[in-house]
Amino acid sequence: MEPLTEHRLVSGPVVYGFLRLVRVSEARQEALAASLAEYCRRHELELSGVFTDREASADPRSSAFIGLLDVLALPDVYGVLAPTASHLGPRAIAAERRRQIEAAGSRLLLVRRPRPARPPGTSRGAASRHGCGPAHLLDAES
Numbered sequence: 001m002e003p004l005t006e007h008r009l010v011s012g013p014v015v016y017g018f019l020r021l022v023r024v025s026e027a028r029q030e031a032l033a034a035s036l037a038e039y040c041r042r043h044e045l046e047l048s049g050v051f052t053d054r055e056a057s058a059d060p061r062s063s064a065f066i067g068l069l070d071v072l073a074l075p076d077v078y079g080v081l082a083p084t085a086s087h088l089g090p091r092a093i094a095a096e097r098r099r100q101i102e103a104a105g106s107r108l109l110l111v112r113r114p115r116p117a118r119p120p121g122t123s124r125g126a127a128s129r130h131g132c133g134p135a136h137l138l139d140a141e142s
Contacts, residue, residue, distance in 0.1 A: 013078035015040065015109065016071055017050035018064070020087040032083050039081060039111045047081070053089075060089065060096040072104040079107035 017036040021029055033050060040047040049071065053064040071077060080101050088094035088108075101108050 011046045012040070012044040013046065014048050014076055015045045015079050015081045016048055016068060016077065018053070018068055018080050018082045018087060019050060020053045020089060022054060022056045035083055035111050036081055039109075045078070045081070045109075048077075053087075058090075058093065060093045060100075065097060065100075069100060069104060072101065072106045077106060079109050081109045081111070083111045085110060 017033070019029075019032055019036075021032070024032075036050060037047055039045070051064040051068040053062045055062050055064075068080065072080070082088060085094055085098075088097045098108055
């Protein structure tokens with residue numbers, strides 16, 4: 001898909017990235033940051049910064065997240081970009097952080113959407129079990 005603005009000097013909506021990187025290799029960190037940049041390039045968004053949470057605490061108000069909330073108060077910020085919802089933290093923390101992002105008037109954008117829930121006892125099919133089918137930009141959650 002060609003960008004709509006390829007002949008115009010305009011910047012896209014401003015977003016800030018958020019990564020939760022607890023005990024993650026440097027290669028994985030680089031791949032996750034690259035996935036945010038690539039998503040922005042494909043969707044004509046301006047990635048103005050990335051906040052990285054390296055704490056495994058149960059507190060939704062980490063210093064990285066507080067910094068993110070501070071920039072969301074700036075004018076013309078469109079939203080927050082994360083590779084997956086798990087980068088917001090465990091379920092309870094992620095739910096609170098999502099609420100705070102929305103309360104700031106911003107959108108939460110995910111590079112990879114959550115998989116739809118399957119009814120118990122159903123399988124993903126032979127193609128998925130054997131690695132055939134579409135490749136995902138990111139493999140495992142961090």
